[in-house]
Amino acid sequence: MNAVLFRNATVLDGTGATPFRADVRVVGNRIAAVTRDPSRVATDAAQVVECAGATLMPGLIEPHAHLSFVDQATPSAFSAIPVEEHLLLTLKHAKLYLDQGYTSCFSAAATKPRLDVVARNAIDRGEHPGPRLRAASVQFTVTGGVGDLRQMHLDPGDAMYTLPCDGPVEFRRAAREACREGVDVLKIVPSGDTSTPAVPSASTLMTDDEVAAVCEVARAHHRVVAAHARSAESIRMCVRNGVTVIYHATCADDDALDLLEAHKASIFVAPALSVTVTRLRDAGKFGLPSSDAMRARINADLERTIATMKALKARGVRVLPGGDYGFMWNPHGANARDLTYFVELLGFSPMDAIIGATKRGGEIMGMPDDLGQVREGFLADLLLVDGDPLADLRLLEDRAHLVAIMKDGAFHKQPATQSPTH
Numbered sequence: 407m408n409a410v411l412f413r414n415a416t417v418l419d420g421t422g423a424t425p426f427r428a429d430v431r432v433v434g435n436r437i438a439a440v441t442r443d444p445s446r447v448a449t450d451a452a453q454v455v456e457c458a459g460a461t462l463m464p465g466l467i468e469p470h471a472h473l474s475f476v477d478q479a480t481p482s483a484f485s486a487i488p489v490e491e492h493l494l495l496t497l498k499h500a501k502l503y504l505d506q507g508y509t510s511c512f513s514a515a516a517t518k519p520r521l522d523v524v525a526r527n528a529i530d531r532g533e534h535p536g537p538r539l540r541a542a543s544v545q546f547t548v549t550g551g552v553g554d555l556r557q558m559h560l561d562p563g564d565a566m567y568t569l570p571c572d573g574p575v576e577f578r579r580a581a582r583e584a585c586r587e588g589v590d591v592l593k594i595v596p597s598g599d600t601s602t603p604a605v606p607s608a609s610t611l612m613t614d615d616e617v618a619a620v621c622e623v624a625r626a627h628h629r630v631v632a633a634h635a636r637s638a639e640s641i642r643m644c645v646r647n648g649v650t651v652i653y654h655a656t657c658a659d660d661d662a663l664d665l666l667e668a669h670k671a672s673i674f675v676a677p678a679l680s681v682t683v684t685r686l687r688d689a690g691k692f693g694l695p696s697s698d699a700m701r702a703r704i705n706a707d708l709e710r711t712i713a714t715m716k717a718l719k720a721r722g723v724r725v726l727p728g729g730d731y732g733f734m735w736n737p738h739g740a741n742a743r744d745l746t747y748f749v750e751l752l753g754f755s756p757m758d759a760i761i762g763a764t765k766r767g768g769e770i771m772g773m774p775d776d777l778g779q780v781r782e783g784f785l786a787d788l789l790l791v792d793g794d795p796l797a798d799l800r801l802l803e804d805r806a807h808l809v810a811i812m813k814d815g816a817f818h819k820q821p822a823t824q825s826p827t828h
């Protein structure tokens with residue numbers, strides 16, 4: 407069987423343990439041995455990678471990916487692209503994520519019903535390079551919810567990136583259809599958003615029975631529900647009904663914080679900081695509308711999100727970096743920026759930010775015993791980094807520092823310094 411030996415690596419294993427020198431042997435698609443005593447590691451038949459102290463760490467995991475977002479300013483741009491071109495762009499982004507060291511992505515919604523599913527299947531069959539992908543449905547929301555772009559005087563045709571549903575019957579049908587098509591993740595939008603003044607973040611749009619209907623379908627099909635939930639009521643509703651992934655959680659009140667804490671063993675929170683931080687910082691560069699009122703509103707949401715995340719971390723809730731990449735001002739590929747935001751804005755240590763993007767990532771992918779750690783028996787999704795990410799997280803943003811990228815035991819990026827196979 408194919409074997410690779412990473413010799414003399416500084417292992418940053420994803421668990422929070424202090425990095426240590428070791429040799430790491432990969433056999434097939436799994437890590438066969440991590441040993442601090444190199445004399446005990448068999449080197450026969452192995453491709454040897456001389457690490458010379460470079461950092462060997464788990465591949466990064468993005469918990470809020472939108473591979474079919476197309477780096478444009480508005481969601482209506484997502485709908486304007488024909489599905490054939492859209493699939494090519496989705497696959498292009500999938501390769502980009504792997505190029506940037508992201509070996510897994512948990513999708514937070516596709517923009518057409520089957521884009522994620524088809525991309526995931528092509529990746530799994532080895533037909534196209536890309537990360538392991540938990541494929542999502544399009545977003546389900548209510549009439550008038552975030553992403554309902556319809557206008558009375560126009561026929562929307564199929565040009566919607568969000569599917570409006572009203573009442574539990576319609577939500578159940580949409581969820582069942584998405585399950586039939588093969589999604590892993592059902593995405594709902596129960597609250598308003600920073601970007602939509604008519605339905606601000608603090609508003610709650612879906613009703614309890616609508617959220618319950620989607621969760622009921624997910625349970626029957628063994629799928630996961632993820633929610634864009636900014637309002638306090640939407641967070642409470644999601645947790646009560648069994649939503650697994652809460653995005654944003656901006657306006658959590660004490661009751662919502664208590665509920666999230668009580669369910670911390672089964673839920674994940676990902677604030678998606680970057681899309682908001684960069685919207686404030688870079689809007690001018692892209693000619694985006696940016697009135698004082700709009701900036702004040704976005705800034706207030708960001709401040710609330712930061713306070714909420716600090717409170718959740720203090721309560722031991724799993725908070726993961728990941729930032730809604732795929733807009734013009736927040737383009738795909740820059741995802742590792744979120745780790746630095748976690749340190750600068752939320753007070754995470756670099757180690758905690760890395761745990762969030764590795765070990766916690768394995769958990770959100772539903773593979774806590776297989777993914778997200780450099781550990782014997784785990785899948786060989788590995789990054790070899792030229793330098794110490796704990797000293798400078800920005801190394802992870804620059805692919806020039808990613809010396810080698812391995813997914814499932816195979817190199818996506820071959821290291822330059824290696825011995826030929828024996």
Ligand SMILES: [Zn+2]
Nearest residue numbers: 470472514730
């Ligand atoms: Zn999103």
